[in-house]
Amino acid sequence: MYSIKTDKLTKKYGDLRAVDNISLNVKKDEIFGLLGPNGAGKTTIIKMLATLLKPTSGFAEVCGYNILSDQDAVRKSIGIVFQNPSTDIELTGRENLDFHARIYNMDKDVRQERIDEVLDLVELSDKADIFVKNYSGGMQRRLEIARGLMHYPNVLFLDEPTLGLDAQTRRSVWEYIKRLNKDEKITVVLTTHYMDEADYLCDRIVIIDHGKVIAHDSPANLKNSIGKDIISLQVADGKNFLNTLTAFDFIKGMELHDESLYESLYLSVEDGERMIPRIMDIAHKEGVIVQSVGLRKPTLEDVFLHFTGRTIRDQDTGKKEHFQRMVRERMRGTR
């Protein structure tokens, strides 16, 4: 059962293919990530799925509704949290939610109840009646998430949900996203250029670069597809131990590096956590003294590097976004 299906979705600006033949599917009730560097076309995809932009060609369906022929049905079934702030800072949090509820034509009794419910969900109940311009960045973001949930959407789009937030606030936003995915039974589609965010949150991801899909799977499968875990050992006599270890075929590869006092041994294995005790046992039996052990898992960063030959880079956000942010910052400061 799919919440979203796209087939060869394309958006061209002149000669530039911002989104190039994207075919993907999002399962119902999963957290799905669009991962890629800034300018990869993630936001453009979201905007087309949210009916804000018309695709140049291709097909897309959200909750079974065509994004071109059934715009209103699509709009009703989605909630969206934009990358840039989109609340009215001259209104209070509650007024923003009330605006949303009414423009989505919710009945009065449902409206009041739901406002309190979503405020509670993002822990803004006690801040509901102050002006949004006096909110912190994290509070604004949480309010936007609450607003996106107001009308019981089936799919929630989150465009860079933690961009510009401090580490602690990021964590708490992640927790909200996980919780509402479970509690509200809602399909979440998020874009991010943070590898750790995609890894932590998403059941499945697509990696997008220059408007094209370069990988489409679960983070674990993607990481497994490019290689094994790496165990590093610092031992006194590396060469001997290396010879001993060649006898064990759970070790898929070995490298020895000479480092002043000790030698470092890098072993690539599957299921690294389970293999460490076995290797310790062998070392013990052989009488090899192990100074330290380290385990490194391949990250999505390695996956991206593997598929594109580049590391994901953090570019400046666009001028306009920067301006919007600046203006809002200033408005918050004054008053």
Add this chain to the structure above:
Amino acid sequence: MKLHFNAIYIIWLREMTRFFRAKSRVIGSLAMPLFFLVILGFGFNASIRFSDIPPEIDYIDFLAPGIIGMALLFDSISSGLTVLMDKQFGFLKEIMVAPVDRFSIVIGKTAGGVTTALIQGILILLISLVIGVKITGVVGFLSAIVFMILISVSFVCLGLIFASKMEDMHGFQLITRLFAFPVFLLSGAFFPLDNLPVWLQYLTYMNPLTYGVDGLRHSLIGITQFSVTLDLLVLVCFSTLMIILSTYLFSGIEVD
């Protein structure tokens, strides 16, 4: 096309809330027309007689409907600014992604702009009464309100048209002012139009505000250049056209 009343209401309510929270806006936009009314009104009253104004009518009585028209024009057209602010602050995305017909959005925005303009128009009218402007009576007052609404609808929608095609707030203010000044100067707000050079007269006939000011003048002080029917007809046609055009252009807005 379907009307979403809940959406229209909340878009209107938001404009109202923001308007009443910005006290400086109310006072600021009242000041200009009142300067004109008081200084020009009493100034010309003392020394100049227009031959086309009946002798029993003071110049300040003649001027007051024109100043109301001017206030409505400037206030209405600048309500397009709220759209640009929403663009700049990102709130327009929230409106555009909602499952609401674009026509309802335009109607809500227009209702908001018209209400604020109307409040200013009525305030100026009341202040005029206080400083001694004489009007025909209650019926005149009510019919003046009809004309105020028609003028506001026309120019609020025109402001939305400008706003849907522009990004920059300062540019918008510059352009609309550039547009509004000749409209206001050529509307007969200051002087009777009968004895103008013919080419100028044609320009005033093409100006929708001319009919608005004429309608207001007929309602408030009982003199008119055209007939009230013509005034109404022109304004109803023009405002309808503006609503249609602004809906069309508003639907084309892509938010990014």
